Amino acid sequence: MTSPAASGVVVRHVTEDDFPDWLLAHKVGFLRPPVVTDEEVALRRKVLDPERTRGAFDGARCVGTFLSFAQELTAVGGTAVPAGAVTGVTVSPTHRRRGVLSRMMNAELAEAKERGDVVSTLCPTEYPIYGRYGFGPAAWTTVWDVDVTRAGLDPRWSGPEDGGRVDLVDGAAIRETAPAVHDRVRAVRHGVVSRSERVWQRDTGVDLAPGEPWTEPFYVVYRDASGEPAGHAAYTVERERDGGAQPIGTAGVRELMAATPAAERALWRYLCAIDRVTRVRSGRRAPDDLLPELLPDPRAARVVSHVDLLWVRVLDVVRALESRTYETAGSLVLEVRDRAGLAEGRFRLEASPEGAACGPTTETPELIVDVAELGALWLGESSVARLVVLGRAEETRAGAAARADLLLRAARRAWCPDVF
Missing domain, CATH: 3.40.630.30 (Gcn5-related N-acetyltransferase (GNAT))
Incomplete structure (x- = not known):
């Protein structure tokens, strides 16, 4: 009313x-x-x-x-x-x-x-608001603080050992090469979202709103042995001294995007080898990011933030479930509850590594979930069995939750590096 x-x-x-x-x-x-x-x-x-x-x-x-x-x-x-x-x-x-x-x-x-x-x-600023509209957290981000002095890295590092190179560039070069790298990443990493030309301009200091604060970052590009850009990073440095003459600084990563493992390793190694930098703040990374394990001493990386960033609201259950891949074969009869009526119904999913088919059904459901939970399940970011224990999903056929988890799981965590 x-x-x-x-x-x-x-x-x-x-x-x-x-x-x-x-x-x-x-x-x-x-x-x-x-x-x-x-x-x-x-x-x-x-x-x-x-x-x-x-x-x-x-x-x-x-x-x-x-x-x-x-x-x-x-x-x-x-x-x-x-x-x-x-x-x-x-x-x-x-x-x-x-x-x-x-x-x-x-x-x-x-x-x-x-x-x-x-x-x-x-990307909500407050947690309790959007669940009532069918949104739910579907991708989390983690920020690490790396103490370079205890990470165990070789201080003699001077560049990639794989024939590639890391070059300092300017924002114009990033606008030229980075979109293609980003497209390579989002073609394989679920949770990543597209970016417009306007986003690339804003994130490199072009056409900012009047009065919008801006600090020009350092930009680096990793090129592989053939000279092809395969990664980039943007970072700023906060400089200070430890009370004596020794300079110390924190490199704050605004973005690190790598299309290959070699690029990812080289960019993190570069950041941890900058003279006068004793700490690296990672920026928004996936919860299963490689960063801590890239260090000889992973305990040198301390989690300083772990938050739900991307919330998803499924509007078309059939297209959503048919759009993703599945690591194993199986079927599932799912009932989706949606008080707005936009995605409500019963659906039968038949999936395998070769493809998936989904459609409405009148069969008895094996699982019942609210649409607010479906986005995380779709992105492989949630466990049906855990949702059942939490009271957020209902298993109406014994073993259905375990089968659904095998079907819906993903090899990596979802990652959305963007705030919008």
Whole structure:
């Protein structure tokens, strides 16, 4: 039931004339100074699609913001599926708990389903909000702090031993070579999302919003023995002294992307060999990242953050389950519960390493799960048996959870290096 205070709020797509008010509400929601400049408005008009940007309006005032953009998300096995990425979500503090977010989200999910998106994605700032809309955590990231002085690495290292090389470059070179490396990675690593040209520009300091803080990083590219770029890294260094004359510094990794194991090893080794750097902060890595085990003493890498980053909301169960690969053969009758009705139903999955077929069925379900749990299962990031113990899945046929885990598991953890 809509509260009387919310009855006068109109949720709609914005027009270009709405951008100043929309941007002001966006700043209020993210607790940024409530001042909007002409330059900021001009940038928003250039990068936002009014057809995918929503606002909630109480009279002439914008009190809620919401936008989405087209994205591709890599499923287990390397297939990219269309996704609707949700971001920029705010509700002004004067209009909280009045159903404003629900109206904006429900409208977006209905449009995403109509567009043919297989899933919807987001990176939440708060955990409890999005589960009620069918989203659930599907990929986690871990940050390590490496004490280089105790890692046991050879201090005489001067470059890769495989015939490759690591070169310092500038942002323009990264914009030229890094997108191809990123595409190679997302073709094999589930959880990685596509990036637009705008993202590469923003992440290399081009066309930033007025007043947006920026520190130019160091960029390096790894090239294999043939000269082909196969990895890159961006990092900054915080310099200080230990109280005496000895300089110490922390290299903070903004990104490290490697299309081959050789590139990954070489880039981490480079970062841990920089003169005057005694600590390396890894940036967002997969929970099963190779980094700690690349060190002679893995205890030199300490976990400083482990968080759910990518949340997934399945919109099309059939296409989602058919898009991924399976390491073993098997079948499963699954009932998906979805109070929004967008993905609800019973489905029979027949899968093998050669392919998968999924379709609606009237058979008795072997497992019952909520759509909020399905995204993590789809990305191989969750255990059905664990969900049963937690009360988040129901096993209606003995042994079904164990069979489902064998079917849905993935060799590596899902990884999403991007925040959007």
